[in-house]
Amino acid sequence: xxxxxxxxxxxxxxxxxxxPIARGQEPRLVGRVPDAARTQVDAILVAARARGLPIEPLVxxxxxxATKGAPPAALVAAVTRLRDELVVVRDAFGATASTAExxxxxxxLRAGATARDLVRLRSLRSRRPLTVAAAVMADLVAAGxxxxxxxxxxLALAPDADDADYIAFRRNVxxxxxxxxxxxxALAVRIRLATxxxxxxxxxxxxxxxxxxxxx
Amino acid sequence: xxxxxxxxxxxxxxxxxxxxxxxxxxxLVMAEIERLPPPGAAATSVPWWRRSxxxxxxxxxxxGLVGGLAVLVLAFGLAGRRWGRSASPGEPRxxxxxxxxxxxxxxxxxxxxxxxxxxxxxxSATPLERAERDGLWYVTVPLVPGRYRYAFVVxxxxxxxxxxxxxxxxxxGRSNSVVTVGGT
Numbered sequence: 001x002x003x004x005x006x007x008x009x010x011x012x013x014x015x016x017x018x019x020p021i022a023r024g025q026e027p028r029l030v031g032r033v034p035d036a037a038r039t040q041v042d043a044i045l046v047a048a049r050a051r052g053l054p055i056e057p058l059v060x061x062x063x064x065x066a067t068k069g070a071p072p073a074a075l076v077a078a079v080t081r082l083r084d085e086l087v088v089v090r091d092a093f094g095a096t097a098s099t100a101e102x103x104x105x106x107x108x109l110r111a112g113a114t115a116r117d118l119v120r121l122r123s124l125r126s127r128r129p130l131t132v133a134a135a136v137m138a139d140l141v142a143a144g145x146x147x148x149x150x151x152x153x154x155l156a157l158a159p160d161a162d163d164a165d166y167i168a169f170r171r172n173v174x175x176x177x178x179x180x181x182x183x184x185x186a187l188a189v190r191i192r193l194a195t196x197x198x199x200x201x202x203x204x205x206x207x208x209x210x211x212x213x214x215x216x
Numbered sequence: 217x218x219x220x221x222x223x224x225x226x227x228x229x230x231x232x233x234x235x236x237x238x239x240x241x242x243x244l245v246m247a248e249i250e251r252l253p254p255p256g257a258a259a260t261s262v263p264w265w266r267r268s269x270x271x272x273x274x275x276x277x278x279x280g281l282v283g284g285l286a287v288l289v290l291a292f293g294l295a296g297r298r299w300g301r302s303a304s305p306g307e308p309r310x311x312x313x314x315x316x317x318x319x320x321x322x323x324x325x326x327x328x329x330x331x332x333x334x335x336x337x338x339x340s341a342t343p344l345e346r347a348e349r350d351g352l353w354y355v356t357v358p359l360v361p362g363r364y365r366y367a368f369v370v371x372x373x374x375x376x377x378x379x380x381x382x383x384x385x386x387x388x389g390r391s392n393s394v395v396t397v398g399g400t
Contacts, residue, residue, distance in 0.1 A: 064365070131363065131398075
């Protein structure tokens with residue numbers, strides 16, 4: 001009789017003792033994201049995990065909204081939008097893409113790159129990391145370069161450039177802009193320099209028989 | 217037959233007589249007994265994983281069991297979080313990354329922190345240190361390759377982007393900056 005009466009007690013205590021993650025909740029959101037948004041964000045995270053999407057970028061977006069004091073509806077909308085973008089980028093980059101690559105891909109997408117551009121980037125850089133290339137697309141657009149021009153530049157460098165080349169390229173374009181060049185002109189100049197460096201027949205090339213690697 | 221006149225009494229007398237046992241009854245009974253398995257044979261002939269078990273649990277024992285399970289789940293949860301990312305919430309998550317310095321010139325500030333994708337956007341995780349002069353604030357954070365959005369918060373309330381870094385996307389009305397860390 002007493003066992004039947006208190007039979008629910010262990011179950012209740014177990015449920016209460018479980019950490020949030022065991023109850024399907026993201027523990028980092030507890031106490032930071034308003035309850036009105038947290039339930040919906042948790043549901044998005046569960047669904048994203050089930051689809052094989054990384055949840056770190058989604059959690060980051062929710063925490064960013066919480067720290068910035070965003071209304072719950074805006075916070076949920078931002079997380080939902082990012083989830084949708086991650087799906088597009090994952091389809092473009094492939095199921096083996098890293099979280100960093102997917103995150104950078106969403107930035108490129110938001111800057112104006114298309115899913116087809118990302119597929120092209122993936123094919124041009126087979127087996128090479130995509131994070132910095134995709135990030136530079138977004139950075140160039142943020143610096144004022146037209147989206148199609150920025151995408152074209154990144155794709156032109158894609159076969160040979162490594163991460164350091166991309167970062168140097170972006171830094172040089174940014175410097176030219178700060179010194180007064182228009183974003184489009186700065187990009188065009190830097191791309192031409194990179195192409196000439198890669199062309200051994202060019203008088204500006206580093207020498208015959210040298211590497212064809214493009215150096216921004 | 218008795219000398220009683222009443223046939224009913226005669227029937228009663230007959231029924232009161234003990235029933236006679238067949239001579240081979242004992243043999244039959246012993247044969248049936250021999251066909252039975254010996255004591256304990258039924259339990260050992262069935263594998264233990266196919267036997268039915270009866271568990272009697274008192275509430276006090278249930279509490280102990282629940283406590284043990286809760287400790288295990290908690291321990292695994294904490295371990296999973298530790299292995300999966302930063303050791304504690306808000307701590308920069310890159311444990312073996314490239315050292316990246318964040319710098320802000322803010323002579324008027326009494327405190328500056330940096331919040332971003334690398335520290336759960338925590339206002340307390342990554343405070344900047346003040347240099348000796350020029351109102352310079354700085355902090356160095358290890359970051360693995362990736363693209364990180366961030367912002368500075370001055371005196372706990374004023375949001376400022378990094379004037380030396382590209383602008384990053386923002387959906388909440390406060391501008392971000394971006395740092396990209398390469399791996400190759």
